[in-house]
Amino acid sequence: MSAVTALRGGRIFDPAQGRAGDGADLFFADGRIISAPHGSPAARDIDVSGKVVMAGGIDMHSHIAGGKVNIARSLMIADQRENPDARAGGLRSGGLRSGGGRAGPTTFTTGYRYAELGYTAVFEPAMVPANARHAHAELADTPMIDKGCYVMLGNDDCFLRLLARGAAASELADYVAWMMRATQAIAVKVVNPGGISAFKFNGRSLHFDDPSPFYEITPRRIVTALATALRDLGVVHPLHIHANDLGLPGNVETTLATIAAADGLPIHLTHLQFHSYGTEGDRRFSSAAARIAEAVNRSRHVSVDIGQVMFGQTVTASGDTMSQYRNRRFASPKKWVCMDIECDGGCGLVPFRYRDQNFVNALQWAIGLELFLLIEDPWRVFLTTDHPNGAPFTTYPHLIRLLMDKGFRDSMLATIHPEAAAASTLGSIRREYSLDEIAIITRAGPARILGLADRGHLGAGAAADITVLADDPDREAMFSRPALVFKDGTQVVRDGRVIASVQGGTHVTEPAYDRAIESRIDSFFAENLTVRAGNFRISDDQVAESGPRFAHPCAGSALA
């Protein structure tokens, strides 16, 4: 064993091990947490007494790489100019690289800024199959953090044709497994089920039980078929669903119908805030957070992330061309991009400025917080802003303070559009998140829902991904500037600044499939598309060339 490092006297918040702030020493060596070593003293003792010690943060839904993120960077030229990230000395000192951006940060800046917030793993949730090679190439240039991607299925013509001709569940599962492996994905996401395809046929809306243009398949069928395939394959992360009708007043009914349609099949509802809208009040836009939270609370097969909105400039980046085309009129600044992609999917980019004096934006902010506070089981809710859609990820410390500090939350509530504040129950909600609960929604929970057995906790054998925080009663200040961050045992951050560049790994899932599907997929590509299947498929070597490739077993759903 090589040199042991000891973190002495910290208060350890490790929910996976049932530790909530007890004082203890933490040891690691060779990049792994170890039990207290016998005999010989640690080679390196670091006094962290009184400080809070957590595993490295895991962001399970953040758009950080791939074609649409690059289009976002291109559109958001002011975001680059106003947020330069000059890393003094560049390659001359410590190997850091310059970059910039806040809503659309460059790859290097993304890695550094996440590390500086104590995060050590981030998952790109919307990888279009045709763009998978690009997404992985970009993530290879994203330092500091582990990565992984959710491949977008359910609007791809190959899958829709299988479904339309009544393919057996086993064939659908084989296709899903082949796609996950070909694109080196850890999970599967469906975006506006059927809606992206419908938009290509000039469909401008597709509700949950509407037959889609051409295929005449309902979103309900797509959701249940994909969720069934993932359950059958034993993929740990449930189907990651960006539901139909995003952003539309009244979409609470779609969201509740999606939960009901799963009928016990594990599902994950992403950026739930954007799917929790009612139609009450003079403005026909209201919070349905209470109804949604109640449904989530009683549905053990459902996990969610919130997609919290924060006020300020950002850019919305989504695979949901139907919604993004509809939202173009809200673009600020007035520019937007929509793209149809490769009989696979699409993407839409709409710059957006959330304003606290805008009734709708203010209520969106309140709805997200209501959901955080009304959903009872912290193991099934994850902290996200759907970066950059609700807000850049750099707002996380502020969000944590909103969750942990009712006085602060109420003071912010008093500053938003007064009618939105009046329309929200937020002021009456007393709950404050504890540090233990923050560790769950930012560490232990995301690791569990993704099947990362050796991440998100501090038990012996776990990766030494560790964040040490000064216990500041101002939780925003506390989480803005970790005292220390270790990635795989290497100290990478001191006092909130990156001091060393490291390269993380890529997490993938390797579901098994009947190889009979391969020749059918080869033919589909050769006859209908403009890339051969053999050139579409990403080799293990490409993913492994920049850092380790972590292949996870199909151990069964995290929510089973």
Place this chain on the structure above:
Amino acid sequence: MTVTEDARHREVVCPFCGLGCDDLTLSPAGGGFAVDAGGCPISAARFALVVPPAAGARVAGAEVAPGQAIARAAALLAASRLPLVGGLAADRAGLSAALALAERTGAVVDHSGAAALHRNLPAARETGWMVTTLSEVRNRCDLFLALGPDPATAFPRLAERALPVAPTLFSAVPLARPRLRIGPGAGAEGGIECPPGRLLEAVTLLRAVLGGRLPPSAARAGWDLAPFETLTERLRAATYPVLAWNAGAMDFPGADLVILGASEIVRDLNEKGRAAALPLGGAENLVGAAQIALWQAGYPLRHAYGPGGIEHDPRRFETARLLSSGEADALVWIAALRGEVTLPETAVPTILLAPPGLSLPREPDVFLPVGTPGIDHAGLVFRSDGVVSLPLRRLRETALPSVAQTLAAVIAALPGASS
């Protein structure tokens, strides 16, 4: 010579024009490769090139050991106040190394084809656009309208790959897909004849007719409106019309506004139906260079690494201007994709990375021979549409290093290199 089946390479990706054909069959022929299937004039010429016997590095025209050439390149860059890393015809790894070298030396970064890219920016970046990709065109496009010169010149297999008369995913009978054009020589094809200098008028007119906002002066401008009215009807009747252009062939004043107008026509059509734009381009991996520059530096080329961070300016950081003004005082030119080596004419110290055996407009101060991605080593390039990137394989054993390896050696030879 007969070629055995085993010696053939199948489903080879062609990295040259930007269309990203990945269905080529190659067989070894006289040191290069013959394209047996999936070929075109561009791929045939570039895959046929052979490595000459004298393929070594050179300093001032004299062959030297590789280490000597690397050391000379590093010395020239170390003495430079503002180097320019240009050309950038390379695969992803080579481009990444070029950006690392640029940051390490405080250089400007530009691509030989960046002018085309920047012609698209008013539409792509200032207003945004609605675009599509080749497989969508292949399966959905039922009216193809090209603007400007015939894109078949730069992309010989465009029609075969994106517009075949064949059944599609959504049509069991071969899809009728008229191909129309507004541009020079288009009249002979049944399109609208238009010299480059009047394309802006034509596009403006088409948009006005489409929007029912016909300017009263239009007839006086010498245009026959009838073809525009017919075209408008056809665009409205199509289910997925595609407007395409090759910005690289639109080197005339106002081309950016022609592109903006075309993009606006597509957006107008989408108010009621569907339509999409297809900006063609990407020769010499221009699209890859722009993508990598965006994700690493935040800007689509023509940026500089300075002590205060990264600056971007499409005019200030343009190759010809930097060299003619004397601002750039050293040039690294990367031309690994076997095109014509358009090494700019300049008196500043020049370091060239290119495959050996190409004819050069002048001898550089330092010549560093490199292999070609997709022939001599593996790699990754982007396709015209910016979505699809393709894996390149190594097809033969040569001693030629890649751009990435070569530039890594240059970086390591710079004074004060930490590793």
